[in-house]
Amino acid sequence: MKPRVFVSRPLLPAVIERIAEHCEVTVNPEDVALTPGALAEACRDVDGLVACGVRVNEEVLRRATRLRVVANIAAGYDNIDVPACTRRGIVVTNTPGVVTEITADTAFALLLSAARRVTDLDRYVREGRWRHWEWGSMWGAEVNGKTLGLYGFGLIGQAMARRARGFSMRVLYHTRHRAPQALEKELNAQFVDRETLLRESDFLSLHAPLTLLTHHMIGASELAWMKPGAFLINTARGKVVDEEALVQALRAGKIAGAGLDVYEHEPHLHPGLATLPNVVLLPHIGSAAAEPRLKMAMLAVDNLLAALDGRRPLNVVNAEVFESRS
Numbered sequence: 001m002k003p004r005v006f007v008s009r010p011l012l013p014a015v016i017e018r019i020a021e022h023c024e025v026t027v028n029p030e031d032v033a034l035t036p037g038a039l040a041e042a043c044r045d046v047d048g049l050v051a052c053g054v055r056v057n058e059e060v061l062r063r064a065t066r067l068r069v070v071a072n073i074a075a076g077y078d079n080i081d082v083p084a085c086t087r088r089g090i091v092v093t094n095t096p097g098v099v100t101e102i103t104a105d106t107a108f109a110l111l112l113s114a115a116r117r118v119t120d121l122d123r124y125v126r127e128g129r130w131r132h133w134e135w136g137s138m139w140g141a142e143v144n145g146k147t148l149g150l151y152g153f154g155l156i157g158q159a160m161a162r163r164a165r166g167f168s169m170r171v172l173y174h175t176r177h178r179a180p181q182a183l184e185k186e187l188n189a190q191f192v193d194r195e196t197l198l199r200e201s202d203f204l205s206l207h208a209p210l211t212l213l214t215h216h217m218i219g220a221s222e223l224a225w226m227k228p229g230a231f232l233i234n235t236a237r238g239k240v241v242d243e244e245a246l247v248q249a250l251r252a253g254k255i256a257g258a259g260l261d262v263y264e265h266e267p268h269l270h271p272g273l274a275t276l277p278n279v280v281l282l283p284h285i286g287s288a289a290a291e292p293r294l295k296m297a298m299l300a301v302d303n304l305l306a307a308l309d310g311r312r313p314l315n316v317v318n319a320e321v322f323e324s325r326s
Contacts, residue, residue: 002022002023002024003022003023003024003047003048003068003308004023004024004025004026004045004046004047004048004066005019005023005024005025005026005046005047005048005049005050005304005308006025006026006027006028006042006043006046006048006049006050007019007025007026007027007028007050007052008028008033008034008039008042008049008050008051008052008053008054009027009028009031009052009053010027010028010029010030010031011027011050011052011073011297012293012294012297014294014298015294015297015298015301018298018301019050019301019304019305022305022308023047023048023305023308026042026046028042033053033054033055034054036055036057036059036060037059039054039055039056039060040059040060040062040063040064041063043060043063043064043067044063044064044065045066046064046066046067047066047067047068047069047308048067048068048069048070048071048304048307048308049064049067049069049070049071050071050073050297050300050301050304051070051071051072051073051079051080052072052073052074052297053079054079055079055080056070056079056080056081056085057081057084058081058084061081061084061085061088061090067088067090068089068090068091068307068308069090069091069092069093069303069304069307069308069313070085070090070091070092070093071093071300071301071303071304071307071313072092072093072094072095072300072317073095073296073297073300074094074095074099074296075094075095075096075097075099076094076209076210076237077092077094077317078209078210078237080092080317082317082318085318085321086318086320086321089321090321091307091313091316091318091321091322092316092317092318093300093303093304093307093313093314093315093316093317094303094315094317095295095296095299095300095303095315096155096315097155098292098295098296098299099156099286099287099292099296100155100156100159101159101292102286102287102288102289102291102292103156103159103235103286103287104156104159104160104162104163106235106261106282106285106286106287107156107160107205107207107233107235107259107261107286108160108163110233110235110259110260110261110280110282111143111148111203111205111231111233111259112143113259113280114231114233114257114258114259114278114279114280115140115141115142115143115203115231115257116140116141116143117138117140117257117278118280119280119281120277120278121138124138141202141229141231141256143167143169143203144167144168144169145167145168145169145170146167146169146170146202146203147169147170147171147172147200147201147202147203148160148161148164148169148170148171148172148201148202148203148205149172149173149174149197149198149200149201149202149203149204149205150171150172150173150174150189150197150205150207151173151174151175151197151204151205151206151207151208151217151218152173152174152175152206152207152208152209152236153173153174153175153179153189153207154175154207156207156235157173157175157205157207158179158183158187158189160205160207161173161187161188161189162187165187165188170190171187171188171189171190172189172190172191172192172196172197172200172201173189173190173191173192173197174191174192174193174194174196174197175191175208178191179191195225198222198225198226199225199226199227200227201226201227201230202227202229202230202231203230203231203233204226204230204231204232204233205233205234205235206218206232206233206234206235206236206240206241207235207236208236208240209236209237210236210237210239210240214237214240215239215240216239216240216241216242217240217241218232218234218240218241218242218245218246219241219242219245220242220245220248220249223245223246223249223254223255224249224254226254226255227255228253228254228255228256229255229256230255230256231255231256231257231258231259232246232255232257232258232259233258233259233260234258234259234260234261234262235261235262235286236262237262238260238262238263238264238265238266239264241264242264243263243264243270243273244270246258246270246273247270247271247272247273247276250276250278250279251272251276256278257278257279257280258278258279258280259279259280259282260273260279260280260281260282261282261283261284261285261286262284262286263284266284267283267284269281299314299315302314303315303316
């Protein structure tokens with residue numbers, strides 16, 4: 001008998017067809033996040049779950065008694081209760097790497113848009129307020145030659161450093177584990193302590209995963225250390241930033257602006273955030289392009305099929321599940 005698989009979103013036909021070659025597959029027909037209760041019911045008798053934009057919590061896992069693998073279509077996996085999966089011997093996988101370049105593209109687009117006031121001035125033109133050219137208004141910030149600070153220096157942070165070279169930017173970074181000197185030299189990136197990163201960056205781009213240690217790693221005190229002319233860019237996870245503190249800092253002019261693709265309580269915005277003219281807001285579309293989305297989904301399927309076949313997938317989040325079997 002073929003293993004049963006539930007797919008939480010209507011993915012591309014090629015992806016579903018590939019799963020169907022090996023499994024009995026059921027797909028949520030609507031491109032919406034299922035509630036934990038609805039997801040639990042859908043996973044009651046399945047062996048595998050392809051999770052895309054859903055939360056896999058205790059409620060789901062208690063009822064999904066046959067579940068053997070959760071293949072998450074994302075590099076991050078804070079939407080999955082990994083410890084609970086591990087206790088049940090359920091393999092959790094993710095899709096790192098394939099979103100590196102597109103996410104860096106998004107982060108740099110936010111950086112440029114915030115600096116040059118692209119969305120604010122786009123509205124200015126569309127609303128018919130542009131009457132004549134003026135010398136002393138509509139100024140933004142220059143990017144070329146400025147300092148880019150990278151909080152986190154994994155693949156996406158490194159991709160940002162490569163993009164910064166085209167703008168002759170000085171690159172600083174901070175992370176728990178310093179990168180090899182050869183990589184620092186290649187990317188012309190300088191390792192600094194946390195406070196130096198915050199104080200010296202003209203553009204601070206966040207690329208840290210969400211953990212207990214990184215929750216609200218940017219709060220009121222960190223924002224106070226930043227330059228009044230600095231910009232905060234976040235394409236990591238919303239909860240690494242205290243949005244209340246960010247709104248207050250933006251209102252008070254403690255920093256110049258921000259570019260956000262992720263939020264604390266998606267899809268809900270913190271009160272006041274949407275009305276600030278010095279913020280560029282995107283709806284969590286960091287990887288939203290045809291090629292990377294297809295690659296992400298296909299990698300998730302590779303991971304799914306390997307785990308269902310008893311093999312170790314390429315991208316395992318909880319490797320201890322396999323260690324306990326040996």
